[in-house]
Amino acid sequence: MCMNKKRNVILVGPMGAGKSSVGKRLAQVLDLPFIDSDHEIEARLKVSISTIFDVEGEDGFRLRESQVIADLVEHGTRKVLATGGGAVIREENRLALKEFGTVIYLSSPVKQLVERTRHDTTRPLLQNVDTEAVLTRLMKVREPFYKEVADVILHTERKSITRVVQEILNALADRGWPEAKGAKA
Numbered sequence: 187m188c189m190n191k192k193r194n195v196i197l198v199g200p201m202g203a204g205k206s207s208v209g210k211r212l213a214q215v216l217d218l219p220f221i222d223s224d225h226e227i228e229a230r231l232k233v234s235i236s237t238i239f240d241v242e243g244e245d246g247f248r249l250r251e252s253q254v255i256a257d258l259v260e261h262g263t264r265k266v267l268a269t270g271g272g273a274v275i276r277e278e279n280r281l282a283l284k285e286f287g288t289v290i291y292l293s294s295p296v297k298q299l300v301e302r303t304r305h306d307t308t309r310p311l312l313q314n315v316d317t318e319a320v321l322t323r324l325m326k327v328r329e330p331f332y333k334e335v336a337d338v339i340l341h342t343e344r345k346s347i348t349r350v351v352q353e354i355l356n357a358l359a360d361r362g363w364p365e366a367k368g369a370k371a
Contacts, residue, residue, distance in 0.1 A: 196287035274331035291336035
């Protein structure tokens with residue numbers, strides 16, 4: 187068992203990259219709990235992320251996100267954690283993610299992100315806007331942060347969830363995760 191501080195597997199990347207879908211499957215294979223930080227924020231506050239954005243703005247949401255991420259990565263059991271697309275914006279989040287997890291950046295081209303998020307009405311930053319323009323702008327700002335925190339960068343374009351999970355398992359095995367050695371997605 188991997189008992190160092192990097193005990194969590196943490197998935198970062200833009201909205202629509204597949205962090206939740208991949209994370210759930212990866213957690214099953216590794217027999218670890220799966221947590222989506224956005225869902226955890228909603229569960230703890232008992233309101234939707236859209237409501238937090240409406241009431242507190244993005245800055246208020248990011249502060250709450252930082253508190254939840256710090257708690258999730260520093261405490262409790264080992265887990266697979268999918269972060270929100272903007273979690274890497276704040277430096278304290280980047281430091282916590284790097285310190286307490288093996289960070290996997292799920293990279294996808296903007297065109298694929300647009301396709302995957304086209305009908306999603308739950309993403310506050312994509313409501314009533316030119317989705318492609320917004321995602322392009324967000325990627326320009328966030329991609330350097332995704333790369334900064336990443337131990338592994340996986341390109342997910344035209345790959346099944348099973349294939350992405352297997353690539354993560356292989357990368358974890360290479361980094362000393364005994365549970366990942368020989369594991370099959």
